[in-house]
Amino acid sequence: MHVAAGISGGVDSAVAAWLLLEQGHSVSGVFMQNWEEDDNDYCTAVEDYRDAAGVCDQLGIPLSAVNFSAEYWDRVFAGFLDEYNAGRTPNPDILCNSEIKFRAFLDHARTNGAAAIATGHYARTDKAADGQYRLLRGVDESKDQSYFLHLLNQEQLSRAIFPVGSLIKSDLRAIAHDLNLQVHSKRDSTGICFIGERRFRDFLAEFVTRKPGPIKSLQGDTVGQHTGLAFYTIGQRQGLGIGGHANYDDTPWYVASKNMHSNELIVVQGHDHPALHAHTLKASQLHWIRSRPDADLHCTARVRYRQRDTECIVKPDGDTQAIVEFTNSVRAITPGQSVVFYNGDECLGGGIIESAYQKSPPATHSG
Numbered sequence: 001m002h003v004a005a006g007i008s009g010g011v012d013s014a015v016a017a018w019l020l021l022e023q024g025h026s027v028s029g030v031f032m033q034n035w036e037e038d039d040n041d042y043c044t045a046v047e048d049y050r051d052a053a054g055v056c057d058q059l060g061i062p063l064s065a066v067n068f069s070a071e072y073w074d075r076v077f078a079g080f081l082d083e084y085n086a087g088r089t090p091n092p093d094i095l096c097n098s099e100i101k102f103r104a105f106l107d108h109a110r111t112n113g114a115a116a117i118a119t120g121h122y123a124r125t126d127k128a129a130d131g132q133y134r135l136l137r138g139v140d141e142s143k144d145q146s147y148f149l150h151l152l153n154q155e156q157l158s159r160a161i162f163p164v165g166s167l168i169k170s171d172l173r174a175i176a177h178d179l180n181l182q183v184h185s186k187r188d189s190t191g192i193c194f195i196g197e198r199r200f201r202d203f204l205a206e207f208v209t210r211k212p213g214p215i216k217s218l219q220g221d222t223v224g225q226h227t228g229l230a231f232y233t234i235g236q237r238q239g240l241g242i243g244g245h246a247n248y249d250d251t252p253w254y255v256a257s258k259n260m261h262s263n264e265l266i267v268v269q270g271h272d273h274p275a276l277h278a279h280t281l282k283a284s285q286l287h288w289i290r291s292r293p294d295a296d297l298h299c300t301a302r303v304r305y306r307q308r309d310t311e312c313i314v315k316p317d318g319d320t321q322a323i324v325e326f327t328n329s330v331r332a333i334t335p336g337q338s339v340v341f342y343n344g345d346e347c348l349g350g351g352i353i354e355s356a357y358q359k360s361p362p363a364t365h366s367g
Contacts, residue, residue: 001011001025001115002025002026002027002028002113003020003025003026003116003117003161003304004028004029004105004108004109004112004113004114004117004118005020005026005027005030005118006029006030006031006032006052006117006118006119006120006277006345007029007031007052007055008032008048008119008189009031009047009051009052009055010051010183010188010189011172011176011181011185011188012061012121012122012164012172012188013052013119013120014055014120015117015165015167015175015176015179015181016162016164016166017029017055017118017163018175018181019044019063019129019163019164020061020118020161020163020255021059021061026257027059027118027177028060028061028062028064028104028112028114029059029060029063029064030063030064030066030108030109031053031065031066031181032065032068032101032105033045033049033061033066033069033318034069034071034072034100034120035069035072036069045218049065050316050334050336051145051183052184053185054182054183055181055183056061058180058181059363060071060248063195066105066108068104068105071099071102075095075104075161075236076092076093076096076099077102078209079095080092081094081207082228083336084208085208085209085230087229087230087258087260087290088334088335088336089234089307089335089336090138090336090337091148093148094147094150094151094338095151095280097147097148097149097151098151098152098156099117099122100110102117102156102160103156106156106159110180115159115214116159116161116163116320117160117161118161119164120146120163121138121148121164122137122138122139122140122143122144122164122169123135123137123138123144123146123149123161123163123165123347124136124137124138124165124166125143125165128290128345131289131292132154132291133142133154133157133158134289135149135150135152135157135164135257135289135346135347136177136345136347137345137347138166139165139167139168140161140167140169142169144215146340146347147305147338147340148305149347150287150338150341150349150350151286151350152252152289152345153265153285154341155291163351171242172251173185174342179343183339184253187292199232204230204231205231206258208230209229210227210228210231211224211229212226212227212228213225213226213229213230213262213264213265214226214263214265214348215242215264215265215267216264216265217248217264217267217268218249218265218275219313221245221248223242223248223253223267224240224243224244224267226240226265228254229258229260229263229265231275232265233255233278233334234255234276234333234335235331235334236255237252237253237254237255237271240253240255240267248269249269251269251270252267252270252271254265254267254270254271256268256273256275256276256278257275268276268282272331276324276331276332277330277331277358278328278329278330278357278358279328279329279357279359280323280324280357280358281303281323281326281327281330281331281333281339281353281354281356282322282323282324282353282354282355282356282357283322283323283339283350283352283353283354284321284351285351285352285354286319286322286350286351287350289347289348289349289351290348290349291335292316292319293314295316296313296314296316296339297301297313297314297316297348298311298312298340299314299341299343299348300328300343301314301340301341301342302339302340302348303326303333303337304321304332304334304337306364309330310326310327311326311327311328311353312325312326312341320351322351333356334353335353335354335355335356336352337352338350339351339352339353
């Protein structure tokens with residue numbers, strides 16, 4: 001089978017391509033550029049392409065480059081900015097996977113004769129008894145990336161291969177070292193791919209208008225000034241700039257909520273302040289990888305990457321919304337982020353967090 005392998009210039013995609021060759025596939029490498037950046041001090045695309053080309057040369061496979069910058073702006077980044085302007089905290093890497101790496105790239109690969117695409121994600125797939133594809137966690141719990149892939153559909157999963165999903169990262173690096181791949185010791189990339197090494201707030205300020213306002217305690221005291229609600233996220237401690245205040249001690253401050261109407265940032269003291277915890281959230285834009293539950297679903301969920309799973313009950317509210325009730329309280333549930341559901345190793349799907357509540361959502365009344 002001919003497989004188009006996404007080659008990013010990192011060690012994961014390099015070993016993924018080698019594994020495909022070992023499995024007997026015909027492999028071609030594709031380097032995706034998803035962001036136009038004039039300042040090479042921040043953009044690593046040039047260096048990454050050199051590394052990708054070096055890897056493909058070592059493996060003896062062809063490499064082509066494709067520019068998805070326009071698709072990225074339209075399908076991912078425009079919505080990313082809308083969410084930040086609305087005071088929410090989106091996760092663009094999730095949309096990048098569903099709209100770019102497993103849609104635009106998949107379309108490109110199939111147009112050019114590939115039967116499937118492969119990436120270096122730490123995830124796995126298999127076929128259930130009903131013939132549908134399941135998305136499974138990667139074996140390496142510390143690297144599992146199923147959270148970022150929960151929007152994939154059956155067509156995308158049927159054409160996707162995750163060669164490194166069954167490997168532990170240390171074993172993968174050992175393979176790369178034994179093969180003498182030039183990227184065997186290259187540092188893993190972190191954060192949003194196109195931002196590079198700059199501070200995220202500086203990057204965001206290029207696109208989002210600053211609208212300063214007061215930072216207030218739950219008691220209503222003004223304890224500082226914020227630079228714009230878009231630049232803060234729930235649970236944040238760093239960068240608040242709150243100095244000494246006569247009515248409060250030196251306990252660290254954390255962002256508890258945002259009042260968009262009054263342009264106020266609400267903060268509390270203490271990492272485990274009750275205002276930072278909630279037992280219930282409302283989710284929208286639900287996507288189920290296999291089938292949508294018709295009744296309450298008992299499963300586990302996480303509200304951010306690298307968070308431990310928490311037992312919960314998902315209560316459907318129509319086709320695309322749900323109320324999620326957690327057995328234990330969850331800290332810093334953030335509107336705009338994704339809640340992702342699991343049954344053991346299987347990723348079931350997820351949705352966008354709209355709001356969080358201490359116990360249960362307020363009652364709604366129709367006229």
